[in-house]
Amino acid sequence: MILVPAILPAQDFLAADFSLPIYRNRSSAELIVDSPGSDTAKVVLSDREGTQLKSFSFPLQAGRNTCRLDSLQNLQAGRYYADIALRDTALRRMLRIERGYGPRHPDGPVSDRKLFFTPDGYMIESLKGKLEYSQPQVDLVHVCSTPSEDGFLVFATDLYRDSTGCTYCVAADYEFDTWNAYKTERPVVMKAGSADGPYVRCVPGDTGFVRDADETLNYGGSIGDKKDRYEMYNPARHGTYSLDDIFFIQNIEPHDYGCVMAGYRTYWVVARTSSGEEVFLRDTPVFTDIAEYKGDEFDTGFTTNDNFGNFWKVGDRLFVSRGQTVRRDSPFDVPFDNLPFSQRIMSVYSTADGVEWICHNAIVAADENEGTSMQSYEANIMKVDGAELWLAFLDAYDCVQQRVFPQLAYSRDGIHFDKTGTSFFSADPLDHWAFGQIYCSTRFVEEGNYCYQAVSTASIPHFAILPPLKVGDRRKVTAADVQDYFRYNNLESFVYFDEYGGFEGIAESIRKGTYSAGLLKYRADGWFAARAARNVCFVTVPLAARGFLCANATVGRGGRMEIALLSEDGAVLQKVRVEGDGRAIPVMNLPESGSYRLRVKMKKAVLYSLSVQ
Numbered sequence: 001m002i003l004v005p006a007i008l009p010a011q012d013f014l015a016a017d018f019s020l021p022i023y024r025n026r027s028s029a030e031l032i033v034d035s036p037g038s039d040t041a042k043v044v045l046s047d048r049e050g051t052q053l054k055s056f057s058f059p060l061q062a063g064r065n066t067c068r069l070d071s072l073q074n075l076q077a078g079r080y081y082a083d084i085a086l087r088d089t090a091l092r093r094m095l096r097i098e099r100g101y102g103p104r105h106p107d108g109p110v111s112d113r114k115l116f117f118t119p120d121g122y123m124i125e126s127l128k129g130k131l132e133y134s135q136p137q138v139d140l141v142h143v144c145s146t147p148s149e150d151g152f153l154v155f156a157t158d159l160y161r162d163s164t165g166c167t168y169c170v171a172a173d174y175e176f177d178t179w180n181a182y183k184t185e186r187p188v189v190m191k192a193g194s195a196d197g198p199y200v201r202c203v204p205g206d207t208g209f210v211r212d213a214d215e216t217l218n219y220g221g222s223i224g225d226k227k228d229r230y231e232m233y234n235p236a237r238h239g240t241y242s243l244d245d246i247f248f249i250q251n252i253e254p255h256d257y258g259c260v261m262a263g264y265r266t267y268w269v270v271a272r273t274s275s276g277e278e279v280f281l282r283d284t285p286v287f288t289d290i291a292e293y294k295g296d297e298f299d300t301g302f303t304t305n306d307n308f309g310n311f312w313k314v315g316d317r318l319f320v321s322r323g324q325t326v327r328r329d330s331p332f333d334v335p336f337d338n339l340p341f342s343q344r345i346m347s348v349y350s351t352a353d354g355v356e357w358i359c360h361n362a363i364v365a366a367d368e369n370e371g372t373s374m375q376s377y378e379a380n381i382m383k384v385d386g387a388e389l390w391l392a393f394l395d396a397y398d399c400v401q402q403r404v405f406p407q408l409a410y411s412r413d414g415i416h417f418d419k420t421g422t423s424f425f426s427a428d429p430l431d432h433w434a435f436g437q438i439y440c441s442t443r444f445v446e447e448g449n450y451c452y453q454a455v456s457t458a459s460i461p462h463f464a465i466l467p468p469l470k471v472g473d474r475r476k477v478t479a480a481d482v483q484d485y486f487r488y489n490n491l492e493s494f495v496y497f498d499e500y501g502g503f504e505g506i507a508e509s510i511r512k513g514t515y516s517a518g519l520l521k522y523r524a525d526g527w528f529a530a531r532a533a534r535n536v537c538f539v540t541v542p543l544a545a546r547g548f549l550c551a552n553a554t555v556g557r558g559g560r561m562e563i564a565l566l567s568e569d570g571a572v573l574q575k576v577r578v579e580g581d582g583r584a585i586p587v588m589n590l591p592e593s594g595s596y597r598l599r600v601k602m603k604k605a606v607l608y609s610l611s612v613q
Contacts, residue, residue: 021365113386114389135527231258244313312414318350378395379394382442391409464513532604587610
């Protein structure tokens with residue numbers, strides 16, 4: 001919990017903030033107040049229109065005080081003001097309330113081709129015994145050094161396979177500010193410590209595809225090419241467009257696009273029309289990076305930071321994940337705001353036409369176990385083929401430890417996401433080659449029972465990743481370079497400044513820092529696992545998928561797994577014993593009509609997923 005100074009009068013007063021950035025499905029919130037002495041404050045809770053909802057006196061003792069705001073369950077999701085007054089001074093803080101998506105069973109029989117057993121029990125109707133849930137056991141394999149000795153391989157974005165089976169990694173070489181394709185020297189290199197690397201740069205003719213910098217930087221459609229002139233959309237002149245034709249332009253500096261004058265750090269929605277034109281859909285930006293947050297300004301949810309996300313569709317709406325900034329102090333006009341008393345969260349937005357946008361909820365926000373230093377830096381969402389399941393590959397950002405590492409969240413409706421618990425890949429100790437950042441792509445290749453994803457790492461504390469790019473050679477970075485780069489950030493006040501040895505210590509870590517790329521390896525379709533150490537029996541919700549059932553499972557020594565087919569009235573029609581370890585262990589033919597359930601009995605076994613072939 002990091003408190004910030006009062007933002008109104010300059011005299012000695014108090015400091016306060018809510019203990020969490022967002023209260024989701026909560027009946028109360030905690031306002032933490034630091035007071036210089038004993039006194040009595042007045043607390044007023046009001047909505048965005050200024051209507052007073054609650055008012056009460058709050059006795060203060062010298063030091064830290066906890067003011068509890070109860071009965072939040074009666075408030076709708078949204079943002080509220082909490083005003084604290086003490087004599088002739090006042091302080092305002094924002095209270096953010098969300099109503100999440102509670103666990104539920106499907107409304108009717110599930111016809112998914114793949115069945116995943118997530119911690120919310122979505123697929124399970126009844127359960128006997130203790131079923132444990134876990135996310136993938138991830139290994140890091142085949143770490144390679146920087147392709148260019150003096151350059152920086154910061155992002156290994158994706159893996160590709162060509163017709164010969166050779167694996168390609170599309171990567172960023174920041175020395176030349178270009179994106180290049182790198183390939184392994186032999187086909188299908190997936191072994192740790194293998195002599196088949198490192199990646200070597202190859203010309204477009206070697207790869208069989210050409211991918212230019214603009215396309216690679218598109219982040220799944222969120223940031224597109226920037227031309228000098230655009231027109232505002234006119235259906236008669238430009239024809240039609242679909243939601244698949246929508247993308248964002250990020251405008252860093254003020255620019256005249258012809259139809260709009262774009263301001264500093266604004267995001268504009270653009271569509272490619274049937275006439276082949278690219279046109280603006282709005283005369284105002286969808287998102288704006290605010291340079292400074294003021295406590296008396298209402299946060300609409302459309303103020304952002306340098307957090308990135310991607311697009312996905314659910315029904316007839318287009319969804320996008322974007323960073324949202326919860327800020328408490330000023331100034332914030334810095335290139336990358338790593339201040340621990342700011343919050344970066346990833347939120348879900350949607351549109352039906354590209355013009356009107358709705359802010360739904362945060363994909364994930366810090367909870368009591370993580371504290372306010374844990375933030376969300378990036379999120380890429382993908383829908384799993386054959387299932388009503390969306391995965392969010394989140395980049396968790398610990399701004400005190402200064403590391404970024406992957407986490408996994410999931411959704412059953414593509415809107416409301418829940419974390420799975422532990423990190424997708426462990427964060428490593430200071431001076432480890434992967435300490436500062438571990439970014440993984442969402443494109444993966446499969447081989448046998450396993451998935452492989454490209455991963456990018458750096459050993460430098462995260463806030464110091466970028467300074468050497470400005471200097472041009474990390475081996476020449478000095479303390480003065482670091483101080484100049486962060487001249488607006490007031491680094492000396494950061495909690496990690498002394499830990500890393502001040503400006504000289506930071507410069508030294510940059511000079512010794514390494515950037516590398518590798519592969520994450522984990523069980524295919526194994527993002528979730530239902531585990532049973534002792535006897536467990538569960539019955540699924542009604543199902544209606546047709547075809548042949550296979551199991552992605554591991555049965556340990558002395559363990560057992562039995563899958564039974566139940567009729568609509570609960571009668572056992574067939575049962576099969578599953579043995580061994582495999583991604584597609586044959587089980588049984590499923591009924592050609594009507595609904596059914598599956599009963600699973602297991603002990604010393606792991607069920608990753610079921611699939612219908």
